[in-house]
Amino acid sequence: MMMKEKPVVAFISLGCAKALVDTEQMMASIALHGYPIAFDPDDAEVVVINTCSFLELARAESYDVISEFEYKKGAGEVRAIAVVGCLPQLMGGELNVMFQGVDLWIPISREANIATELDELLGYGPEAPRKVTPLDPAPRLLVTPPHTAYLKIAEGCDNCCSYCLIPRIRGPLVSRTSESIVLEARQLAQMGVKELNLIGQDIAAWGRDRQSPKGLSGLVRELCGIDGIEWIRLLYAHPASIDEGMIEAIASNHKVCKYIDMPIQHSENRVLSSMNRRISRLGLISLIERIRARIPEIALRTTLMVGFPGETDAEFERLLEFMDVIKFDRLGAFVYSREPGTAAASEADQIPEELQGDRLERLMALQADISLEKNSALIGSEVEAIIDGYPDDEGNGARLIGRIRAQAPDVDGIISLVGDANPGDIVKAVVTTAGPYDLEGNISTAGQ
Ligand code: SF4
Structure with a gap:
């Protein structure tokens, strides 16, 4: 008997890089079960939405995307919708009532079974399980x-x-x-x-x-x-988990980028303790001094949170002073989000939204100056860059888009390059121009 052809499936991956890896594994899993994969949801009959739920804003984005595809399903543009990942993991059955057009909810704990659950939903018989050994990493389709x-x-x-x-x-x-x-x-x-x-x-x-x-x-x-x-x-x-071994591993292996992403969230002891961060202001300063003493060229990235319950004006001003003294090379910041079920959500002294927004704006303005100063110091120096592609993705731009070792994908800036190279090449380049986020430069040694 001929097996009927399986429908084309597309994934939408919301949230962080960790969820993106889950998406890549699920794509590979269903591809191995005979489902063709489309990279554009408009070309697919089945859409899988990998959701994020750790902040109210992230849940709102997930709801918007689910609603959009419920609408498309109602209009006959999509045959089935599966919603996977952090949102069903956190909220469970409550979602069935909110979104009745969703055909399949798969929490993180069942993501490994996505192909069989899709088969059951769409009426395909069970397939022989793939032979795996306990060490086999889950296959991935890289996006x-x-x-x-x-x-x-x-x-x-x-x-x-x-x-x-x-x-x-x-x-x-x-x-x-x-x-x-x-x-x-x-x-x-x-x-x-x-x-x-x-x-x-x-x-x-x-x-x-x-x-x-x-x-x-x-x-x-x-x-x-x-x-x-x-x-x-x-x-x-986490800064409290960084030890001398990790610092030494970064310092002594030439393949390891001289870069650490260590979210510190705040600088003030009362706030750090209320956040349960297991490290003090002095502990942070001492850690950063040790890292910079051992690896002078290190690029430090951090994340800060403003408007945590009880954060006073004075504590916020000291956080700005701390940033001004430490001068992180890269910095992302968030407004505290009151998440039901967390210890901080029940704290009495929640900060009004408007004040949180003002603080975020002041903090990001300060960091823009610091980042510009840091990036400007690179002008004239020769750096290594990996070529990610072309500005218009079609290969006919005058410049190439790359990243230096101190620029992580997705979260940091880029270097826009003039010269001859191909995507994937690692080249040497001289930095000619700097902005608060991005750099420009000329390729000095062609790629490998
Ligand atoms: S280190 Fe803290 S903020 Fe980060 S994932 Fe763990 S609990 Fe959440």
């Missing part, structure tokens, strides 16, 4: 440019910051084994990936749950030994 990939080394978080829903959504820290991570990194290298961006909720805590003696520094050394991988970048390290 990033082919030379760069995220590598998720752990899931969940044990830190219990008082404002954060993530431990409730993603559960406690579960580190992948080093064998499985290294195997996946080798496979990515064979697929042409040159840049690995290590991610997790707190990558510096990797291995703690397994009492792994090698720790993150040992894992990074193993990854550095893989042929084809040229750049390794460490993203999302």
Whole structure:
């Protein structure tokens, strides 16, 4: 009997890079089950929406996208909608009432079964399970440019910051084994990936749950030994988890970008303690001094939160002073979001929205000056850059778009380059112009 052809499926991935990796794994899983994949939802009969839910704003975006596709389904443009990931994980059955046009809800805990659940929904019989060994990394269809990939080394978080829903959504820290991570990194290298961006909720805590003696520094050394991988970048390290081993791993391996993304959230002791951040202002200063002493060229990225309950004017002013003294190279900031079910949501002294917005604006204006100063210091210097592509994606722009080692994909700026190179090349370039986020430069040595 001929099996009827399976419908084309498209994914929409909302939220962070960790969710993007989940999307890439689910795409591969359903492709292996015979579903053609479209990159444009307009070309698909089935749409899978991978949602984010850790902030009210993120939930609102997820609701908007689901409503848009419910409307399209009503108009006959889409046959079925599946909603997966953090939103159903957090909210469960409540969503059935809100969105009656959704055919399938799959929380994170069932994402690995997406292909069978889609088969059941669409009336296809069960398939023989794929043979896997416990070490086999889940296959992925990369949606990033082919030379760069995220590598998720752990899931969940044990830190219990008082404002954060993530431990409730993603559960406690579960580190992948080093064998499985290294195997996946080798496979990515064979697929042409040159840049690995290590991610997790707190990558510096990797291995703690397994009492792994090698720790993150040992894992990074193993990854550095893989042929084809040229750049390794460490993203999302809780400052209280960063140890000398991690600093040494960044300092002493030439493949590791001299870059740390360590969200500090605030600088003031009362706020840090109320956030349950396990580190003090002095602890942060001492950590940053040690990192800069060992790796003078380090680019530090952080995230700050303004308008946390009880944050006084004086505490906010001291946060600005702290930023002005430390001068982070890159910085993202958020307004505190009162998330039901978190410890901070029940604190009495919530800050009015307008004041939160004013504080965010002042903080970002200060950082724009700091970033410009930092970027301007690069003018005239020779940097290494990886070419991501062309400005118009069609290969006929006069300039190329790249990133230097101190620019992570998606969250940092870019370098716009004049010269001869192809996407995926790693080139040397001289920086000619700097703005608060982006750089411009000329390629001095062609790529490899
Ligand atoms: S370390 Fe990050 S993910 Fe973990 S609880 Fe704190 S804010 Fe949430």
